[in-house]
Amino acid sequence: MAEIPDITARRAARNRWLLLMPALVILLVAASGPLLITLVYSFLSPGDYGGVEWQLSFDAWFNVFMQRDIFDDTLGWSDAHLSIFWRSVKLSALTTLACLAFGFPTAYFIATRPKKQRDLWMLLIIIPFWTNLLIRTFAILELIRNEGTVNTVLIALGIIDAPIQMLFTEFSILLGMVYVYLPLMVLPIYASMERFDFRLVEAGYDLYATQLQVLRRVILPLVKPGVIAGSILVFVPSLGAYVTPRVMGGGNQLMIGNLIELQFGQGRNWPLGAALSITLLAIVMVALLAYVRAAGNDEAHHG
Amino acid sequence: MTNAISARALRKVYPGNPPVEALGGVEIDIADNEFFTLLGPSGCGKTTILRLIAGFEHPTSGTLEMFGQSLLDLPPYKRQINTVFQSYALFPHMTVAENIGFGLEMLGRPKTEISQTVGEMMELVQMSHLADRQTGQISGGQQQRVALARALAPKPRVLLLDEPLSALDFKLRKNMQLELKRLQTETGITFIFVTHDQEEALTMSDRIAVMSDGAIRQIGSPREIYDHPADRFVADFIGDTNFLSADVVENRDGAATLRLGSGRTIAARAAQGVNGRVTIAVRPEHARLGTPAEGLLAGVLSDAVYFGTDTHFHVTLEDGTTFVLRQQNSPDSTAGFATGDPVGVCFPAEVAQVLRD
Ligand SMILES: Nc1ncnc2c1ncn2[C@@H]1O[C@H](COP(=O)(O)OP(=O)(O)OP(=O)(O)O)[C@@H](O)[C@H]1O
Numbered sequence: 265m266a267e268i269p270d271i272t273a274r275r276a277a278r279n280r281w282l283l284l285m286p287a288l289v290i291l292l293v294a295a296s297g298p299l300l301i302t303l304v305y306s307f308l309s310p311g312d313y314g315g316v317e318w319q320l321s322f323d324a325w326f327n328v329f330m331q332r333d334i335f336d337d338t339l340g341w342s343d344a345h346l347s348i349f350w351r352s353v354k355l356s357a358l359t360t361l362a363c364l365a366f367g368f369p370t371a372y373f374i375a376t377r378p379k380k381q382r383d384l385w386m387l388l389i390i391i392p393f394w395t396n397l398l399i400r401t402f403a404i405l406e407l408i409r410n411e412g413t414v415n416t417v418l419i420a421l422g423i424i425d426a427p428i429q430m431l432f433t434e435f436s437i438l439l440g441m442v443y444v445y446l447p448l449m450v451l452p453i454y455a456s457m458e459r460f461d462f463r464l465v466e467a468g469y470d471l472y473a474t475q476l477q478v479l480r481r482v483i484l485p486l487v488k489p490g491v492i493a494g495s496i497l498v499f500v501p502s503l504g505a506y507v508t509p510r511v512m513g514g515g516n517q518l519m520i521g522n523l524i525e526l527q528f529g530q531g532r533n534w535p536l537g538a539a540l541s542i543t544l545l546a547i548v549m550v551a552l553l554a555y556v557r558a559a560g561n562d563e564a565h566h567g
Numbered sequence: 568m569t570n571a572i573s574a575r576a577l578r579k580v581y582p583g584n585p586p587v588e589a590l591g592g593v594e595i596d597i598a599d600n601e602f603f604t605l606l607g608p609s610g611c612g613k614t615t616i617l618r619l620i621a622g623f624e625h626p627t628s629g630t631l632e633m634f635g636q637s638l639l640d641l642p643p644y645k646r647q648i649n650t651v652f653q654s655y656a657l658f659p660h661m662t663v664a665e666n667i668g669f670g671l672e673m674l675g676r677p678k679t680e681i682s683q684t685v686g687e688m689m690e691l692v693q694m695s696h697l698a699d700r701q702t703g704q705i706s707g708g709q710q711q712r713v714a715l716a717r718a719l720a721p722k723p724r725v726l727l728l729d730e731p732l733s734a735l736d737f738k739l740r741k742n743m744q745l746e747l748k749r750l751q752t753e754t755g756i757t758f759i760f761v762t763h764d765q766e767e768a769l770t771m772s773d774r775i776a777v778m779s780d781g782a783i784r785q786i787g788s789p790r791e792i793y794d795h796p797a798d799r800f801v802a803d804f805i806g807d808t809n810f811l812s813a814d815v816v817e818n819r820d821g822a823a824t825l826r827l828g829s830g831r832t833i834a835a836r837a838a839q840g841v842n843g844r845v846t847i848a849v850r851p852e853h854a855r856l857g858t859p860a861e862g863l864l865a866g867v868l869s870d871a872v873y874f875g876t877d878t879h880f881h882v883t884l885e886d887g888t889t890f891v892l893r894q895q896n897s898p899d900s901t902a903g904f905a906t907g908d909p910v911g912v913c914f915p916a917e918v919a920q921v922l923r924d
Pocket residue numbers: 581582583587588589607608609610611612613614615616763
């Protein structure tokens with residue numbers, strides 16, 4: 265009799281390991297493995313036709329931030345790279361802010377609809393998500409290019425004489441990214457709001473809080489987990505975005521993602537690409553840490 | 568003196584398919600410093616009245632005034648009215664003290680004043696020891712006290728309470744009833760209290776409005792409502808009542824002579840012009856058992872149910888209906904009748920209440 269629980273316990277433990285295996289394999293092979301390879305590659309020399317030479321070199325890391333002037337051989341900051349980093353961070357932050365500005369009211373609107381209507385509204389938010397990213401991006405491009413819908417209509421109405429150059433600017437990249445990532449902001453905020461007890465809003469009004477005060481003191485603190493999750497979900501992929509800046513930026517408004525692709529493609533400098541990838545990872549982690557800490561402080565402040 | 572709250576022809580129709588008329592032309596005057604209770608069955612419109620007064624809903628038509636000033640264009644945060652919500656609606660991300668201080672903070676009061684008032688309020692509801700707890704970590708009864716303190720802290724002129732005691736157990740409920748009454752007397756704030764518990768209404772209120780189907784059936788002191796119910800609904804809803812049919816033999820300016828089913832006649836007060844067949848109400852404790860000859864009504868004692876403090880006697884009358892009497896027990900007395908005995912039902916004529924139909 266005493267043996268049976270022992271056997272069952274051992275079997276349960278074995279089953280747990282079996283169940284864990286796929287996750288462990290994926291983590292090891294698909295996450296840590298490539299990361300490790302990338303890290304190693306960033307310390308090697310580039311091969312002539314892509315790939316790497318197994319020879320230790322710090323050139324790639326040097327080239328991430330610095331450059332040697334081709335004429336007088338002096339050292340200087342790599343302005344091209346730094347401006348691309350700055351553009352990436354700036355556009356991602358703006359994308360996150362814009363998604364928040366549009367996504368929060370949207371989530372609020374849906375969460376305050378009668379229960380039966382909410383699923384329909386959520387479906388409308390999610391449907392674009394089921395469409396291929398490229399197609400969605402080209403659809404936006406069609407809207408804002410010089411001969412596109414917006415310019416055509418504005419000219420037809422006589423509001424402008426010549427088309428407004430919207431495509432291939434930072435604005436067009438921003439527009440594209442906001443459009444593409446908006447659902448990632450709406451979904452988590454909506455999930456928080458659905459659990460929010462809207463009677464608390466009435467309690468706020470009852471206690472002399474104006475609309476703005478109710479938003480700041482009652483709603484925001486309670487849906488903050490959703491806002492944080494949404495911001496991260498938008499910010500992180502924005503920072504590494506590749507397709508949208510490629511299509512909407514037209515090749516002259518690069519973001520980190522495009523720069524990395526360049527190194528693995530035409531640039532034939534895999535170590536630099538690898539070093540840039542690690543840099544991107546570092547930027548993401550620093551930004552997240554700063555953000556989460558700021559959000560945490562805010563909480564401590566309001567209690 | 569102006570009334571704290573006064574409503575004229577107040578109507579509220581909730582849009583929908585079909586629209587719901589929650590209130591159909593309500594008239595109320597609630598005096599300053601009054602403990603006023605709205606009493607009625609579920610869905611009769613009690614919460615709707617409170618929400619209109621608080622400003623969470625807008626009336627479909629009619630007027631609503633507080634101390635002589637129209638409330639209709641004031642948003643809720645500009646009304647000197649606070650609510651104790653049925654669900655308490657405490658802010659879960661704030662401590663007990665922060666909840667209680669929230670109203671004063673929104674009013675822009677100085678910090679020293681806020682912390683002083685919060686301290687007083689916590690003392691008042693005996694919550695000082697839990698000031699820094701999150702509201703999710705206190706019991707239902709404690710949440711109820713915090714909700715009360717939070718609503719009282721800004722010293723509103725009118726306090727609305729929507730069934731605040733319904734979630735509490737019996738004992739706590741009895742305590743809170745007394746405490747609420749004491750708070751009302753001490754603060755001098757006008758309380759508008761909603762309940763569907765008639766006993767609660769009778770013990771606490773200065774005046775009660777009995778409601779049904781979006782209309783007020785009767786407004787009066789607990790005594791008036793209990794002893795002189797205006798209609799069958801009120802008589803039935805408040806306390807236990809025996810309904811009897813009677814014929815008006817004569818009605819001289821309200822002094823009427825009624826013939827009961829048994830053939831005996833009694834004198835009673837009735838509205839002018841009431842004639843023909845009427846319903847009268849007699850409270851169980853207003854009647855006593857007697858011999859068939861003594862009684863205004865005769866029948867057979869079909870059941871005697873012992874309740875500790877009193878006994879309920881069920882008498883089957885000659886017309887087959889049942890009349891219930893309640894008699895207080897005392898150690899030395901027995902009713903003197905056994906089930907199956909022919910008995911009479913005796914009551915003084917003035918306790919018979921002629922009802923509006
Ligand atoms: N937002 C709303 N939309 C539609 N109908 C409503 C709404 N709120 C209340 N009603 C309806 O109005 C009527 C009165 O509701 P109210 O909440 O005032 O009742 P109540 O007397 O407070 O009931 P209870 O004792 O159950 O709380 C009910 O028939 C209810 O179904």
